[in-house]
Amino acid sequence: MSVVTEVSADGHKLTISIKGRFDFAKHQEFRESYELLDKKPHSIVVDLKDSNYLDSSALGMLLLLRDHAGGDDSDVRLINSSSDVRKILAISNFDKLFDIA
Amino acid sequence: MNTPTLLSEVLTVLIAEDSAADRMLLSSIVRRQGHQVLTAANGAEAVAVFRQQAPHLVLMDAMMPVMDGFEAARQIKALAGETLVPIIFLTSLTESEGLARCLDAGGDDFLAKPYNPVILAAKIKAMDRLRRLQATVLEQRDLIARHHDYLLNEQRVAKAVFDKVAHSGCLSAPNIRYLQSPYALFNGDLLLAAFTPAGDMHVLLGDFTGHGLPAAVGAMPLAEVFYGMTAKGYGLSETLREMNAKLKRILPVDMFCCATLISLSFQRRSVEVWNGGMPDGYLHDIATGERKPLTARHLPLGVLSPQAFDDRTEVFPMALGDRVFLLSDGVIDTSDANEQLFGVERLQQVFAANQDPQHLFEDIEQALRDFRGEARDDVSMVEISLLEARQLTPPALVYSDSGQSCPLDWSASFEYRAATLKRSNPLPYLLQLLLEVHGLRAQSGALYSVLAELYSNALEHGVLGLDSSLKRDALGFARYYQQRNERLEQLQDGYVRVQLQVTPLGQGGRLVIQVEDSGAGFDVQRVMARPIDEGRLSGRGVGLVRQLSRSAQWSDDGRSARVEFSWEALA
Numbered sequence: 001m002s003v004v005t006e007v008s009a010d011g012h013k014l015t016i017s018i019k020g021r022f023d024f025a026k027h028q029e030f031r032e033s034y035e036l037l038d039k040k041p042h043s044i045v046v047d048l049k050d051s052n053y054l055d056s057s058a059l060g061m062l063l064l065l066r067d068h069a070g071g072d073d074s075d076v077r078l079i080n081s082s083s084d085v086r087k088i089l090a091i092s093n094f095d096k097l098f099d100i101a
Numbered sequence: 102m103n104t105p106t107l108l109s110e111v112l113t114v115l116i117a118e119d120s121a122a123d124r125m126l127l128s129s130i131v132r133r134q135g136h137q138v139l140t141a142a143n144g145a146e147a148v149a150v151f152r153q154q155a156p157h158l159v160l161m162d163a164m165m166p167v168m169d170g171f172e173a174a175r176q177i178k179a180l181a182g183e184t185l186v187p188i189i190f191l192t193s194l195t196e197s198e199g200l201a202r203c204l205d206a207g208g209d210d211f212l213a214k215p216y217n218p219v220i221l222a223a224k225i226k227a228m229d230r231l232r233r234l235q236a237t238v239l240e241q242r243d244l245i246a247r248h249h250d251y252l253l254n255e256q257r258v259a260k261a262v263f264d265k266v267a268h269s270g271c272l273s274a275p276n277i278r279y280l281q282s283p284y285a286l287f288n289g290d291l292l293l294a295a296f297t298p299a300g301d302m303h304v305l306l307g308d309f310t311g312h313g314l315p316a317a318v319g320a321m322p323l324a325e326v327f328y329g330m331t332a333k334g335y336g337l338s339e340t341l342r343e344m345n346a347k348l349k350r351i352l353p354v355d356m357f358c359c360a361t362l363i364s365l366s367f368q369r370r371s372v373e374v375w376n377g378g379m380p381d382g383y384l385h386d387i388a389t390g391e392r393k394p395l396t397a398r399h400l401p402l403g404v405l406s407p408q409a410f411d412d413r414t415e416v417f418p419m420a421l422g423d424r425v426f427l428l429s430d431g432v433i434d435t436s437d438a439n440e441q442l443f444g445v446e447r448l449q450q451v452f453a454a455n456q457d458p459q460h461l462f463e464d465i466e467q468a469l470r471d472f473r474g475e476a477r478d479d480v481s482m483v484e485i486s487l488l489e490a491r492q493l494t495p496p497a498l499v500y501s502d503s504g505q506s507c508p509l510d511w512s513a514s515f516e517y518r519a520a521t522l523k524r525s526n527p528l529p530y531l532l533q534l535l536l537e538v539h540g541l542r543a544q545s546g547a548l549y550s551v552l553a554e555l556y557s558n559a560l561e562h563g564v565l566g567l568d569s570s571l572k573r574d575a576l577g578f579a580r581y582y583q584q585r586n587e588r589l590e591q592l593q594d595g596y597v598r599v600q601l602q603v604t605p606l607g608q609g610g611r612l613v614i615q616v617e618d619s620g621a622g623f624d625v626q627r628v629m630a631r632p633i634d635e636g637r638l639s640g641r642g643v644g645l646v647r648q649l650s651r652s653a654q655w656s657d658d659g660r661s662a663r664v665e666f667s668w669e670a671l672a
Contacts, residue, residue: 063357091430092401093378
């Protein structure tokens with residue numbers, strides 16, 4: 001599995017971990033990781049610890065996730081981004097939409 | 102597609118056997134299994150029957166007169182082409198060489214004499230399964246091939262449209278050089294360039310998420326807004342807001358367009374930049390060799406709602422010969438065999454090593470090839486130089502009306518107050534109004550430049566009280582535009598009034614433009630005493646107005662400007 005999902009015991013927090021390149025090939029898995037949940041989580045964390053590259057379709061997938069989670073009212077955090085990933089996120093100014101750590 | 106009910110389908114089985122007794126025996130076994138039987142007494146007959154009735158399966162005796170089973174099998178297989186017609190050899194041969202010959206000739210299986218009805222039934226069933234599998238594979242292959250052709254054709258059409266839309270405008274102007282990898286044409290990279298009515302140049306380098314059709318779909322409205330609004334004289338902010346709103350409205354959530362939009366003013370010698378999600382562009386100062394990064398300060402187009410969209414731009418001074426260099430992420434995201442990215446540092450090394458600015462693209466391409474071993478297919482680069490305005494010839498505007506109903510004696514006045522000054526640009530509307538007058542069309546460039554100068558003087562120096570001497574050096578230049586944005590943001594009151602007066606004059610006519618502002622005015626005597634073109638960064642506006650119009654006067658301590666244009670009889 002290259003997209004691993006973990007939901008906290010109370011169901012409030014969803015953690016999605018991406019392994020390897022974050023690109024269009026992960027599209028299906030990534031969407032299923034949050035669309036198939038019974039209960040909508042309050043906050044979502046995308047863990048990029050094991051991902052060292054993301055392309056523009058990954059950025060699009062993050063926008064879809066944000067939209068699904070409530071758009072401007074959503075709480076989506078991107079954590080453990082490598083320096084390369086952070087550069088890509090910075091160029092796109094995605095820090096204006098997501099909490100990036 | 103086959104369904105399970107078809108599994109018990111009746112087959113037509115051809116039995117080729119020279120012994121009449123064996124033929125009858127086999128026929129009755131096969132008929133009892135529910136199939137239809139055709140018979141032949143030798144190979145030649147078998148081929149003839151196959152030709153006429155195309156049976157599903159053949160039971161073939163190896164040794165027959167006239168034509169043996171091996172030759173008949175070869176001919177039947179050739180006739181059947183891609184369709185699998187299983188051939189089961191009937192043979193009393195037992196040595197492996199003979200059996201191998203059966204298979205070599207195209208046989209799919211063999212059945213030893215004497216015949217065992219149970220085995221024969223099982224073999225016919227097994228061969229039928231194979232036959233169906235082959236038929237399904239062929240059917241699906243053809244379906245995929247049809248879809249593929251269809252898709253290729255759609256892509257071809259989309260590419261043709263995309264190419265027309267995405268690489269058009271004034272890209273052939275002498276101050277633009279651009280490069281797109283030959284395969285990049287349909288990769289979502291978009292390069293647009295057009296002149297404004299004032300002779301400024303707008304250039305957009307964009308990169309859609311996704312390739313192929315989705316990119317083409319987004320490119321069209323984007324290009325339409327770009328060309329339409331640029332030609333009407335709208336500035337970057339208005340154009341950007343419109344492009345963003347349009348893309349936000351039509352694109353799915355996960356699609357957007359990274360873009361850098363610049364406006365190069367040859368008269369003011371400056372460049373205005375908005376970068377949303379593209380890699381750093383560079384402003385190359387030829388005199389010092391310095392390359393100032395033009396960094397992405399915004400989210401890409403099509404992500405934010407119109408309310409949240411940020412259209413703030415940055416303005417930098419330029420000298421003659423200075424260049425703006427923009428590139429797509431294909432350059433810095435090129436990765437080598439170890440997934441290392443080419444990156445900005447390597448790009449800067451290429452800049453540093455570059456001897457001849459004319460060969461910069463080639464140097465970068467070479468560096469990418471050296472790094473990766475092969476060139477990536479989505480590399481776009483464009484370089485725009487600042488030339489003397491007269492070295493460029495913006496295309497003449499094309500008008501479709503005859504001029505018979507052109508208005509010749511009218512006046513109109515407008516007052517733009519704070520809320521309007523903050524958000525909108527009245528110039529395109531004013532220009533459109535004035536270009537109803539045919540006599541003015543030949544001077545539309547000068548007319549727009551003068552209007553734009555008078556308006557921005559009234560707004561910036563008058564209403565906003567900005568000091569033009571700030572623009573003396575590059576640092577002050579940046580501060581000037583920063584202050585402009587801040588003060589505009591906070592503007593509560595103030596106005597700019599524009600009065601237009603068109604009167605007939607002999608066979609031609611005259612236009613008087615008067616622009617007034619609510620500001621503190623300026624020392625007209627002192628400004629007018631300056632020589633017209635000092636090649637300086639500040640105060641260029643007043644000089645430009647004096648150069649371009651028939652007469653220009655300032656009154657009311659500089660708060661009111663009056664400019665005249667006139668024209669002769671039309672040919």
